[in-house]
Amino acid sequence: MLTSSKSVIAYDKKNLDDATLVSLYKNMLKPRMIEEKMLILLRQGKISKWFSGIGQEAISVGVTMALNKEDYILPMHRNLGVFTTREIPLYRLFSQWQGKMNGFTKGRDRSFHFGTQEFNIVGMISHLGPQMGVADGIALASLLKNTNQVTAVFTGEGGSSEGDFHEALNVASVWSLPVIFCIENNGYGLSTPTNEQYNCKDLADRGKGYGMEAFVLDGNNIVEVYTKMLKLAESVRRQPRPILIEFKTFRMRGHEEASGTKYVPQDLMDEWGAKDPLENFRAFLREKNILTESQDVEFKASILKEINDHLQQAYNEAAIIPDATIELNDVYQDFEYQQIEAVDDTEEIRLIDAISQGLKQAMEKHDDLIIMGQDIAEYGGVFKITEGFVEQFGKARVRNTPICESAIIGAAMGLSIAGMKAVVEMQFADFVSSGFNPIVNYLAKSHYRWAQNADVVIRMPCGGGVGAGPFHSQTNEAWFTKTPGLKVVYPAFPYDAKGLLATAIEDPNPVLFFEHKALYRSIRQQVPTAYYNLPLGKAAQLKTGNAVSIITYGAGVHWALETLEKNPDIDADLLDLRTLQPLDTVAIFESVKKTGRAIILQEDSLFGGIASDISAMLMEQCFEYLDAPVKRVASMETPIPFMSQLEDQYLAKGKFEAALKTLLAY
Structure with a gap:
């Protein structure tokens, strides 16, 4: 805390009016007061866990206030200010943290592991990296739909070491996506200091390697955060491109409360305590006569009343009564299969032709369907299934990708969040191991967790009998049949392959579609030339x-x-x-x-x-x-x-x- 009433942070209000400055202050004050209350409730056993963002409020609030409400934000543990600045009713947040039905996950996930389409927020999962690729997908949808939206995604300095981070930055740069990557460098990854996490002066320097603009900002200076983000967001709307921002800040409490901070030197705690973003900004506003003591008291009283009223509302809410039927029914989004009969006009084609034809006709049927994969555009894919697709549908919808399975599967999830469909081609099913995490932890669990479907089909050329060895011949369907939330399709004939692929793409749930390479050109069958589908789950x-x-x-x-x-x-x-x-x-x-x-x-x-x-x-x-x-x-x-x-x-x-x-x- 400050030892004097004078701010130690040098604020430059630039052309901001007093009302905006006061709004920035109130939006920081609210999450701080909520957190202080939550820490009390945690000690009382009324919530199960807490990841404190005390000392980092300026980043969440500044970023959120700089964006439009229709812009998506992908926050993390310590970004309560994102949720409160987007004006989510507090009782819903309190219900979430108490595991009540009015929360966002029906008691199925905790703290900030949720999203809400109503407020254009997409919550994190504990495997931090995948949300970076998801942000790419949301930004790609904005680009394709020409909505002029910006996507902001958060990670920490620890998460920036994950492969997903680097994959996502590369994809965003190659595709010129309107996404702002926000690194909250708060000094420690749990107990690991930054000098044991990376060996460069600034994490922003990594942006140079991916050909994007990068900036280092004082994450405790709300005015600097807000004004720079505002300027950059407006620039990205005019000229879509990714930007990397490193916010220098500090975590004043444990990674989560049980962790404590004994591993942090006291002089470092004192140094950053003096840079408290809320206390310093309050001192600045008081010094400039923008905020009076009576106003401050009034703000605190109003927020405290709101907190207590909404807490009581959450307390009064009934506890969730487990219902196995409800739980099972929420694993997948409802899908009402509607039969489209095959017509009599047929031709004898191979399995590979049936898949290509089915995929092409699905692209014609679904204007919002995007295909992504390595070498699938002009080259037509290693098996030539998408040959000629670029000429018909264009490179915006038939997208070559870098070798980055995890980021592309994440991007497919982002497209689904933005209301689009995606088909991802694994060059070989074996390579899906490089994208395993987003499939089993993001795509599979999202609908169960917060009612967000993953309208994604992943094509999986698989199987032996072609002399391709240990890395190009696996039949790894059992990796996915084990995971609730995924559907797995494995046809043996051209007729089935075409009809089942159509249904897999129609289905709003994630589908792994296995295609046996040895059958591609060896099995022929009479197949209807027009579009038709077949039901999943029927032998x-x-x-x-x-x-x-x-x-x-x-x-x-x-x-x-x-x-x-x-x-x-x-x-x-x-x-x-x-x-x-x-x-x-x-x-x-x-x-x-x-x-x-x-x-x-x-x-x-x-x-x-x-x-x-x-x-x-x-x-x-x-x-x-x-x-x-x-x-x-x-x-x-x-x-x-x-x-x-x-x-x-x-x-x-x-x-x-x-x-x-x-x-x-x-």
């Missing part, structure tokens, strides 16, 4: 029999068909699952109850695959109907090798026939 019964149920998908379908053609005496039900999430358990159970035997074939290695879950479900639901143990057939428990002899040994294809006959003989 296809390819053969009917009474002796055994064969349950499979992808390349496994064709391995099973070859085996049955070779052994015409085997009387089998053959189910092609087509989608793995949602899974057609009704068809599976009906088939097994009829035949009494089940064999599940997958290309993935055995342990932890989808076959294991189907087997467990059959044991739980169909045990009394079984005449033999459920059999799983899968590939070897090794990475997939390159040489054809080793790959043939690895793949489940060579094991299936013997396993099927053994089951029938049981």
Whole structure:
């Protein structure tokens, strides 16, 4: 705190009028007073956790006041001033922190882990980096829609070390996106000081490496923050481009309250305590006779009353009563599938052609659909699925990306937040590991957390049999079938691929769409030439029999068909699952109850695959109907090798026939 009534921060009011200066002060005062109250409630056990932004209010308030209300802001833990300056009713914030229904996450997430379309705020997740890519996507939507909006996204000096930060800055620069990246450099990442986090003088210097303007501002000087942000935002509206700002400030309390600040030298605490943004600005306003003592007392009394009234409203709100049906129904956004029938006009095409045709017709149907991926524009993608798309739809909608899977998946999420659709092509499904975090932690959880859907399809060229080795041949669908909030589609035929891709794009939820590379050019089928769709969650019964149920998908379908053609005496039900999430358990159970035997074939290695879950479900639901143990057939428990002899040994294809006959003989 200040030791005198004179400000130690040099303010230059420039052309700001007194009303604006007082408004800046009141907007800083409000979050400070709320925080002081929250710290009391935390000690009383009335809230579970608190990440204090005391000493950093000037950044949140200055940035928010400089932007228009329709501009999106992506804040973090210590940006309470963003929420209060956007005038979110306090009782809703208090309900959020108490886990009440009037909060923004229905008790499902805490503190500032929420967003609200009503106030154009997109909350953080604990994995800090992905929101930078999300900001890119929101800014891209602004650019494409010509809305003249600016997006501001916050991170800390710690988060600026994450790969997502660098990916997002690079994408924003390459695409000239109207996004302002705000680094709150507050001295410590939990207990780690800045000299152990980075080895440059200013984090703003990183902007130079990405070809963008960068600035260092005194984050405790509200006038400097506000006036510079105002100027930069207006400039970005005139000339869309990204800007990086490093705000120098300090965290006066623990990373979260339980952490404490014992690791901070006292002289450093004293130095920054003297630079308190609220106390210094108050002293400045008093010195310039812009704020009187009576006005200040009145402001505090008004805010205190508002806090107490809204706290009481939150206290009076009933506790959430758990309801399993509500919880399960909120994992996905409702999607009312409307059948578009296939017409009689067909042509024989390959699987790869069906996917290309389906994607092209979806682009024609959905004007707001954007495709992103490496080499997908003029080159047409490594498999040539998007060949010719640039000529028809233009580079604004068919976008080459840098090699940055995480940022691009984040950008797809940002497009969805801004009301658009996105298809992201993984060059190979294996590369999705570089974008795993935003898929399983952002796309999958957003609707459950704060009712924000992720209208994103991620295309996944996958599978072995092409001699591509451990990094271009995986079938990694089990990584995603485990994650609630994702849908997983895996067609085996051209007809299914085209119809299911149409539905995946129509569906407002995130979909992983697997395309087996070995089937791309080897499988042909009569496919309707016009647009049509097929429902997710419906298996296809390819053969009917009474002796055994064969349950499979992808390349496994064709391995099973070859085996049955070779052994015409085997009387089998053959189910092609087509989608793995949602899974057609009704068809599976009906088939097994009829035949009494089940064999599940997958290309993935055995342990932890989808076959294991189907087997467990059959044991739980169909045990009394079984005449033999459920059999799983899968590939070897090794990475997939390159040489054809080793790959043939690895793949489940060579094991299936013997396993099927053994089951029938049981």
